Amino acid sequence: MVKTVEAPEGTSGRGFFVTSFEKAVGIARKNSIWPLPFATSCCGIEFMAVMGAHYDLARFGSERLSFSPRQSDLLMVMGTIAKKMSPILKEVYIQMAEPRWVLSMGACASTGGIFDTYSVLQGIDRIIPVDVYIPGCPPRPEQIIDGIMRIQDLIGNESLRRRNSQEYKELLAGYHIE
Numbered sequence: 001m002v003k004t005v006e007a008p009e010g011t012s013g014r015g016f017f018v019t020s021f022e023k024a025v026g027i028a029r030k031n032s033i034w035p036l037p038f039a040t041s042c043c044g045i046e047f048m049a050v051m052g053a054h055y056d057l058a059r060f061g062s063e064r065l066s067f068s069p070r071q072s073d074l075l076m077v078m079g080t081i082a083k084k085m086s087p088i089l090k091e092v093y094i095q096m097a098e099p100r101w102v103l104s105m106g107a108c109a110s111t112g113g114i115f116d117t118y119s120v121l122q123g124i125d126r127i128i129p130v131d132v133y134i135p136g137c138p139p140r141p142e143q144i145i146d147g148i149m150r151i152q153d154l155i156g157n158e159s160l161r162r163r164n165s166q167e168y169k170e171l172l173a174g175y176h177i178e
């Protein structure tokens, strides 16, 4: 059945749509994220569940995983990061083009988790900036989807000027990332 919507009184009936360029770019970006899964242990298994048919991350436009930092804009760190692995994680982040975002998934990536030991990095935010943290050991797929949606909110509302701002450059300089 075709339903006809009447034009408001006093209008021509022709529709129009107003937005800003920033908003349009934000909508396009947030619905076409290319995640790079940096999975080192059990949290990665939970991410596989999110990619399956039941949770279906494709609904959020994020099904195209990228294993090349050059072709990804969301670094998803999941699992324990040993200190010996830290330089590699940092290098992967540096190789990603701007704009890039980071999602820390699970207790281990965010704080070291149960591995409070000399050989484990006690949170990836000691070496790279993190945009969203997902708690849990491991987080449930619903939490991961919630984290992706929070990243989408950040992306959709981010100013196009932010990456060139002095504030952002100082943030990276604090992590010794030029």
Ligand code: SF4
Pocket: 041, 042, 043, 044, 078, 079, 080, 106, 107, 108, 109, 113, 136, 137, 138, 139
């Ligand atoms: S947070 Fe828990 S599930 Fe995730 S990598 Fe650490 S020990 Fe494994």
